[in-house]
Structure formats: C-alpha cells, structure tokens
Amino acid sequence: MSKIRCTVAQLSPLTSGVTRVVLTPESQVPYRPGQYLQIWLSDEDKRPFSIASIAAQGQLELHIGGAVTDQYASQALAHLQQHSEITAEVGLGQAFWREHSQNPIILLAGGTGFSYVYSIAQAIAAAGVKRPVFLYWGVRDESALYHQTELAAWAATDEHYRFIPVVQNPTEQWQGRTGLVHEAILQDFVSLEAYDIYLAGPFAMAGVVRAAFLEQGGKREQMFADAFAYI
Ligand SMILES: Cc1cc2nc3c(=O)[nH]c(=O)nc-3n(C[C@H](O)[C@H](O)[C@H](O)COP(=O)(O)OP(=O)(O)OC[C@H]3O[C@@H](n4cnc5c(N)ncnc54)[C@H](O)[C@@H]3O)c2cc1C
Numbered sequence: 001m002s003k004i005r006c007t008v009a010q011l012s013p014l015t016s017g018v019t020r021v022v023l024t025p026e027s028q029v030p031y032r033p034g035q036y037l038q039i040w041l042s043d044e045d046k047r048p049f050s051i052a053s054i055a056a057q058g059q060l061e062l063h064i065g066g067a068v069t070d071q072y073a074s075q076a077l078a079h080l081q082q083h084s085e086i087t088a089e090v091g092l093g094q095a096f097w098r099e100h101s102q103n104p105i106i107l108l109a110g111g112t113g114f115s116y117v118y119s120i121a122q123a124i125a126a127a128g129v130k131r132p133v134f135l136y137w138g139v140r141d142e143s144a145l146y147h148q149t150e151l152a153a154w155a156a157t158d159e160h161y162r163f164i165p166v167v168q169n170p171t172e173q174w175q176g177r178t179g180l181v182h183e184a185i186l187q188d189f190v191s192l193e194a195y196d197i198y199l200a201g202p203f204a205m206a207g208v209v210r211a212a213f214l215e216q217g218g219k220r221e222q223m224f225a226d227a228f229a230y231i
Contacts, residue, residue: 001091002029008080009059014146018065018112019077023088024058031055032096033123034116034198036226037062039076040087047076048092048226050116050200054123060090063115073112095198095224097123103196103222104132106189108209110181110201111139118147120198121154130160134188138166138181138201142174164188182209192218199225207231 010022031037033054038046053061064073064080080086097120105124107117114137124133135155139145145165155163166181167174177184182205189195192213199209206227213223 001089002031003087003089004029005085006060006088007085008083011077011080014063015065015144018063018144018146021062021064021077021080023060023062023086025060025088025090028058029055029060029090031091033119034096034224035091035093035119036116037088037090038092039079040089041075041079046089047072049076050113050119051090052115052118054119054126056126060088061115063112063118065112093226094229095200095226097198098196098224099123099127101196102131103194105129105134106185106192106195106197107133107135108181108185108197108199108201109135109137110199110205111144113200113202113205114147116200117198121151125154132160132162134162134164134185136164136166136181136185138168138184140168142167142171181205182212186212186216189216192216195222197223199223200227203227203231 005026006023009024012020014020036048036050038048040046049062049064051060052063064077107120109117121135148165151163155161164177166177166184170178206225
C-alpha cells in the first residue's frame with residue numbers, strides 16, 4: 001500500500017450518473033489489477049474506489065457514481081471538484097487478479113463495479129491470456145453500459161472472450177439479456193466449480209451472489225470480491 005499525493009487531471013461524465021476520474025500520482029505507484037484506492041476526504045473519512053486502470057498506464061482511472069441519493073459517491077466527487085490535489089492510498093484489497101491460475105475466468109460487474117472488472121479485463125488482454133474469459137455486466141438501464149462498444153469489439157477480436165451485458169429494466173429496443181446479472185450466470189453455467197470468479201457491485205449483490213454461486217458448485221477460494229470483507 002502506498003500513500004501518495006495526486007493531481008486531479010480529469011473529471012468527465014461517462015453517463016448522467018457516473019463520472020470518469022483521472023488522477024496523476026506525484027510518482028509512479030504500484031498496484032495490481034483489481035485493487036482499489038482510498039481517497040482521503042479527511043484523516044477520519046477515507047472512501048474506497050476500484051481502480052479502473054492498470055499500473056502500466058501511469059495515471060489512475062476511477063469510475064465514480066451510483067444512485068443519485070448516494071452520498072458515498074457524491075461527497076467524494078465534490079471533494080475532487082474542490083481540490084486540484086488530493087491524497088490517496090493506492091494498492092489496497094485482496095481481490096486482485098490471480099495471474100498464474102490456469103482456470104477459466106468469470107468477471108461479474110454490477111453497476112459501477114465495472115471499474116474493478118475493467119482493470120482485470122485490461123490486464124488479461126495485455127497478458128494475452130488464452131483461456132475462456134466471460135465478462136458479465138449488469139446494469140439497471142442500458143444507458144449505464146458506458147463501455148459496451150469497446151467490450152463488444154474486444155470480444156469480437158478474440159475467440160476466448162465473451163461479453164454479456166444484462167439489463168434489469170430493458171426498453172423495447174433492447175435485444176440482449178435481461179434480469180439480474182448473477183441470474184444470467186446461473187442460467188449459463190451448469191456448475192461454477194471450474195471457474196475463478198471476480199465480482200464487484202453493491203454489497204447486497206455480493207452477498208446474494210456468494211450464496212447462489214456456492215450453491216451452484218462455485219468454490220469459495222476461487223471467488224474474489226473485496227465486498228466480502230464488508231458483509
Ligand atoms: C472496495 C470498494 C470499492 C468500491 N469501488 C467503487 C467504485 O469504483 N465506484 C463507485 O461508484 N463505487 C464504489 N464502491 C461503492 C459501492 O460498491 C458502489 O456504490 C456500488 O457498486 C454501486 O452500485 P450501482 O449503484 O452502480 O449498482 P446498481 O445500479 O444498484 O445495480 C447494478 C446491477 O447489480 C445487480 N444488483 C444490484 N443489487 C442487487 C441485489 N440486491 N441482488 C442481486 N443483484 C443485484 C443487478 O444486476 C443490477 O442491475 C466501492 C466500495 C468498496 C467497498
């Protein structure tokens with residue numbers, strides 16, 4: 001873990017409710033794909049956010065959002081808007097990508113939990129992994145799928161990768177999967193025993209997913225989520 005000063009280099013909307021944040025650390029900072037950082041609002045108030053980038057990129061990218069009523073995100077964003085420099089603790093969490101495992105991989109994101117799986121997905125692509133990778137991204141509305149085009153292109157260029165967006169409240173035009181994201185996975189895999197499963201999203205989702213996946217053969221030691229430490 002490294003505590004470091006960062007310049008707020010960019011705040012730009014990904015959707016009406018999610019902001020892309022780019023931080024430039026004062027020196028290169030190590031972290032693993034799937035780890036998170038904490039933004040220090042004060043000495044007593046530190047907010048964790050998954051790092052969407054990978055260390056080779058130099059800058060730190062975050063996706064901050066969620067429900068409009070959610071002060072967790074809005075207070076952190078206000079802090080970033082009001083300060084050109086902030087303090088962050090980088091390289092936290094145990095749910096990072098297990099690069100040396102040979103198991104096929106399921107990445108499960110609920111809403112802004114996408115930030116976490118995006119980091120791992122980029123690391124997988126950079127490492128040229130040649131084993132099955134299934135990226136499921138569940139959102140309430142289609143408009144929240146801010147990286148859909150990129151992910152569909154990624155899946156189209158490599159036979160090992162699949163991208164499955166799952167919309168909870170679809171419009172009539174939506175032609176993809178619907179419902180809760182973990183239920184789509186339960187439908188698609190008779191057993192989850194063989195898979196390394198990385199997941200991030202609302203705490204309530206993490207609890208539901210853990211119980212349901214264990215029931216469907218998932219191995220606890222092959223399921224990774226920092227939310228498990230909070231629930
Ligand atoms: C270590 C850590 C890192 C964090 N990183 C971030 C971050 O990078 N960015 C950020 O904004 N916040 C982050 N948070 C805070 C928190 O995790 C987010 O507020 C949360 O992921 C926001 O989800 P959402 O509102 O986007 O999802 P929602 O829009 O509420 O849900 C998206 C989808 O998730 C599934 N889902 C939701 N609830 C349930 C349920 N009860 N049962 C089954 N499925 C469900 C559904 O498929 C739904 O469509 C982090 C928290 C911690 C502890």
